[in-house]
Amino acid sequence: MFLDEASIQVVAGDGGNGCVAFRREKGEPHGGPNGGDGGDGGSVRFHADENFNTLYPFRFKKRFAAGRGQHGMGSNCKGKKGFDVDITVPVGTVIKDADSGEVLADLAEHEQSFVVVQGGKGGRGNQHFATPSHRTPRRADPGGEGERRALALELKLLADVALVGFPNAGKSTLIAAISAARPKIADYPFTTLVPNLGVVSWERFKTFVAADVPGLIEGASEGHGLGIRFLRHVERSRLLCHLVDTAALDPEDPDAAAEKAVSIIEGELQAFAPELAARERVLCANKIEIASEEQIAAMKAAAERRGLRFFAISGAAHKGLDALVTWLGSRLEAMHAKPVPVLPVESILPPAEG
Structure with a gap:
């Protein structure tokens, strides 16, 4: 089941306490301090994996806690480190602080890692507090507290091309026709309730990924309809393919209808993120098998007014x-660049080599 939002809590382990202990050796009844340090608490770390495509597992498990560090022991024995917790998420997952909304990490590459909460440091044993004037200290430090956070996870799909348009514009039919994706298709609005990804072959051994984004309506950027929840899946796409149901244009005034249909979606993209308005786009007049020549011509004119490929x-x-x-594949090949992570964070580790 597809799920692109989740709320969880992560808790790092506390550090173990330092130990107060003394040597007890024959001939040395009042030996020096040998209390060991406590072990560090475990941390919680995220891993991005391209083989995952949903946040659905977090619907059931919402709390992740790392292990506490073991307390220090005599004979200068340091406590064992608490166990770490590794959380696997899909590539494209954005990790936010649920309270402040701050973006902590954007895991946009396979095997990218991010330590979200650090374990507490182990406390020092009494061996660290001996001085020439005080050789039998009975002091040890308690372990430090592990960090904890409430997190909001958001999944932004990584697709080369995003299909956008009104509900019932034919986006699901198109992605089913050009790829092996099999989305639900029906002749009523909002059939698509989750984004669908499809791998499109355009030349021998050449492919790109297209995303069928649920239909947008006027006010989507303000949360109307399925709204802003799905607009974020458009952000990472390098090309936008805007589909319009050409046969649905008013036959009495197709030019005005085409202009309005295109303007609404273009305006929603601009309102959601101004940079999307500058993203390369192509305008497709869909359902031409049942559209009139006048309706198709009106769509072409709307594209030409905006300088869009038609x-x-x-x-x-x-x-x-x-x-x-063929045009989409060739254009993507010419662009070369991959989607760029939104935010570089010091705690983000590079993908493992090999």
Whole structure:
């Protein structure tokens, strides 16, 4: 089951207490201090794994606690470190502090790691407090407290191309036609309730990933409809493919209808994140098999006014798809650059070598 939001608590382990102990050797009844240090508490760490694609496991397990460090012992024996907890999340997971909203990490690469809470330091044993004038100290430090946080997890899908448009624009039909994805398809709005990913082949051994984002309506950037929850999945895409149900344009005034249909979605993208308005986009007049020539021409004119690349297609009838897919693949290949993580954080570790 797809889930792109989760709330959890993470608790690092406390450090073990330092030990007060003295040597008890024959001939030395009042030996010096030999209390060992406490072990450090365990930490909680996130790992990004490209083989995962949902936050669904966090629907059931919401608290993750690392182990406490073992207390120090005599004979200068240091306590054992508390066990760490590793949490696996999908690539594209953003980790936020639930209280402040601060972005702590953006795990946008496979095997990227992030220590979200550190374990407490182990307390010092009494061996550290001996001085020339005080050789039998009975003092030891308690272990430090481990960090704890309430976290909000958000998953932003990593796709090369995002399909956007009104509900019932034909996005699911298109992604099913150009990839092996099999989303739910029906002739009513909001059939798609979760994003769907599909791998698209466009040349021999060449592929790209497309995402079918649930339909947007006017006010989506303010949370209307399925709203802002799904707009975030568009953020990482390098190309946006805007689909319009051409056959649904008002036949009495297709030019005005086309302009309005395109403007609403473009405006929602601009309102959600201004940089999306500068993202390269392509406008597709969909359902041309049942649209009039006037409706198709109106869509083409709307694209030309915005300087957008235009394709007339039909996902259901498989018309114009080869040209669209070839252009998308070629354009992505020319762009080269991969999506960039939103926030570099000192605690983020580089992907493991090899």
